[in-house]
Amino acid sequence: MAANDQARKRFNKALKYLRMFLQDTAELNRLTRDQELDDEELRFCIDMAISDFNTTLPPTPAKTINTYPSLYLLMHGAAIQALTMAGIRQSRNELNYQSGGSSFIRSNKTAHYQSWISMFKNDYEQKKRALKIAGNVSRGYGGVFSEYDYVGFW
Helix, strand or coil: CHHHHHHHHHHHHHHHHHHHHHCCCCCCCCCCCCCCCCHHHHHHHHHHHHHHHHHCCCCCCCCCCCCCCCHHHHHHHHHHHHHHHHHHHHHHCCEEEEECCEEEEECCCHHHHHHHHHHHHHHHHHHHHHHHHHHHHHHCCCCCCCHHHHCCCC
């Protein structure tokens, strides 16, 4: 029961930090006056970031919200998922309209989302892989032994 309480607390803390990191609050979204992504969508993004870490090679022991190795990586991984989700929504709702010499463009922020995703993704992927490789090296990746271990100990 205590592990579930700890997981819930960590997940809520990650949710709060992710919203802060994305600056996605009603007060800061001056044009929409609302949050772009609701709590359930951000929870999904956090779960997706953990799943991404667990399925990326090289294989390492599966991580949970309680054992995730880096808040930085979790925030960047979840932000990539959140920006992807919001960017897809923006693309789907983009509208270009022209009439009588006037033009109107609504929700044309797809390129901005793609730019942020690209910036976060490059850094995230490098650090994620480096952390996983370092973890494997430190665990000996299953215990690879050398005959030189016995030199001097006959």
